[in-house]
Amino acid sequence: xxxxxxxxxxxxxxxxxxxxxxxxxxxxxxxxxxxxxxxxxxxxxxxxxxxxxxxxxxxxxxxxxxxxxxxxxxxxxxxxxxxxxxxxxxxxxxxxxxxxxxxxxxxxxxxxxxxxxxxxxxxxxxxxxxxxxxxxxxxxxxxxxxxxxxxxxxxxxxxxxxxxxxxxxxxxxxxxxxxxxxxxxxxxxxxxxxxxxxxxxxxxxxxxxxxxxxxxxxxxxxxxxxxxxxxxxxxxxxxxxxxxxxxxxxxxxxxxxxxxxxxxxxxxxxxxxxxxxxxxxxxxxxxxxxxxxxxxxxxxxxxxxxxxxxxxxxxxxxxxxxxxxxxxxxxxx
Numbered sequence: 001x002x003x004x005x006x007x008x009x010x011x012x013x014x015x016x017x018x019x020x021x022x023x024x025x026x027x028x029x030x031x032x033x034x035x036x037x038x039x040x041x042x043x044x045x046x047x048x049x050x051x052x053x054x055x056x057x058x059x060x061x062x063x064x065x066x067x068x069x070x071x072x073x074x075x076x077x078x079x080x081x082x083x084x085x086x087x088x089x090x091x092x093x094x095x096x097x098x099x100x101x102x103x104x105x106x107x108x109x110x111x112x113x114x115x116x117x118x119x120x121x122x123x124x125x126x127x128x129x130x131x132x133x134x135x136x137x138x139x140x141x142x143x144x145x146x147x148x149x150x151x152x153x154x155x156x157x158x159x160x161x162x163x164x165x166x167x168x169x170x171x172x173x174x175x176x177x178x179x180x181x182x183x184x185x186x187x188x189x190x191x192x193x194x195x196x197x198x199x200x201x202x203x204x205x206x207x208x209x210x211x212x213x214x215x216x217x218x219x220x221x222x223x224x225x226x227x228x229x230x231x232x233x234x235x236x237x238x239x240x241x242x243x244x245x246x247x248x249x250x251x252x253x254x255x256x257x258x259x260x261x262x263x264x265x266x267x268x269x270x271x272x273x274x275x276x277x278x279x280x281x282x283x284x285x286x287x288x289x290x291x292x293x294x295x296x297x298x299x300x301x302x303x304x305x306x307x308x309x310x311x312x313x314x315x316x317x318x319x320x321x322x323x324x325x326x327x328x329x330x331x332x333x
């Protein structure tokens with residue numbers, strides 16, 4: 001489907017690659033991009049760069065140029081979503097971009113099924129990644145310059161079938177603005193022996209997701225006191241309760257027991273992630289409550305950073321969410 005033709009005979013044909021123009025001391029760059037359909041007005045420009053003959057592409061029925069293939073696949077993934085943004089095809093690739101700051105959700109099973117098709121490429125970021133507005137989420141392309149249309153049709157079919165089965169292929173969930181209550185435990189902080197280091201770190205992480213601490217309370221290493229502070233924050237109607245410190249197995253570490261005594265339903269005490277294995281995830285009624293280990297103060301990325309965005313996006317954390325954190329969850333050298 002590629003053949004050499006005189007430029008005058010190339011009208012209506014498609015360029016299979018970029019054509020570069022060089023003006024010494026002035027300009028060097030792309031004059032015509034790959035995929036451009038040659039018009040009569042292009043002939044003088046082609047001759048001016050020394051192109052009396054060019055390779056042109058004539059697509060046979062049942063085949064697609066890489067740009068059209070990438071665009072059709074991206075449109076199949078986006079579907080009826082008016083918010084997700086598509087880039088123009090560039091070098092055979094089309095990207096899907098996020099319109100907002102939020103939590104990206106990607107159907108991995110669909111991605112795997114698409115990439116099982118020979119010569120098809122669907123590359124994505126990881127699901128549950130926090131993204132800014134304008135961030136690229138997915139890139140589509142095909143390996144050859146020209147691909148069988150049937151392969152792209154299969155991608156479109158898989159996308160439609162997955163949607164009909166009730167799955168969302170791609171979305172970005174906005175973050176809710178949560179009112180958060182923090183209980184800082186530890187007699188050393190409560191009695192003023194050392195300065196609180198948890199509060200500033202937690203406040204900064206929440207602010208990055210559009211939430212804020214509305215009340216921070218301090219408690220000694222006493223279970224009844226911690227329980228009372230948990231109930232006090234619940235009475236204030238906060239959206240999330242964070243209890244910092246006291247999460248290990250030392251005799252004075254009362255936080256896990258106090259969260260249970262407060263009546264919380266524990267999803268998991270412990271995660272298969274390092275750092276952050278001692279985190280506790282629970283619910284007091286409908287209010288999420290987390291016991292945060294000391295690593296949150298000094299490690300830049302812990303199990304808290306994995307779960308917090310999902311809670312801010314309105315998701316309920318279940319046991320399977322904790323279980324899957326082990327694969328790829330080793331961040332500690």
